[in-house]
Amino acid sequence: MADEINSQAQDIAMAIIANSGDGRSKAFEALTKAQNGDFEEAKKLIKESSDAIGQAHDVQTQMLVDEANGKKTEFSILTIHAQDHFMTSLLANDLIKQMIKMQEEINELKGEK
Structure with a gap:
């Protein structure tokens, strides 16, 4: 049973990563x-980025729902590492969206399209 729980926790962490x-x-x-x-192409890729991060978020949300319903997830350094990956990816996505907008404005100001 412990191996099964550990395997599930690893699967969850790997899906997030x-x-x-x-x-x-x-x-x-x-x-x-x-x-x-x-x-x-940049907008297409940032949409794909958001979709992939959304999938990671769905896995994380399920962990939260499970815990709220009394099902405990076994935490390990792998789980913590997965959360770290998720948060840095989410931040990168948000910042890069803004950087793309800025680059569009720069190009427009320079007369480039």
Whole structure:
């Protein structure tokens, strides 16, 4: 039983890490596209980033709901690491969205589109 609980906790943590990592990578790809003036692709990538981070958020939310309903999740350094990945990816996504807008404004001011 303990191995089953531990395995479930690892699966949850890995789902958060994988989705968060994908989201963070897509966000930085979007920033590079924006810096190169490809705003259409940047917006597509930032949407993909938001979607991946949203999937990580869904897993995290389920953990919170489970705990609120009395089902305890076994925490480990892997779970903490997963939460760290999620929060940094969420922050990167939010900041890069603003950076893309700023880059669009810079390009517009410079007469570039």
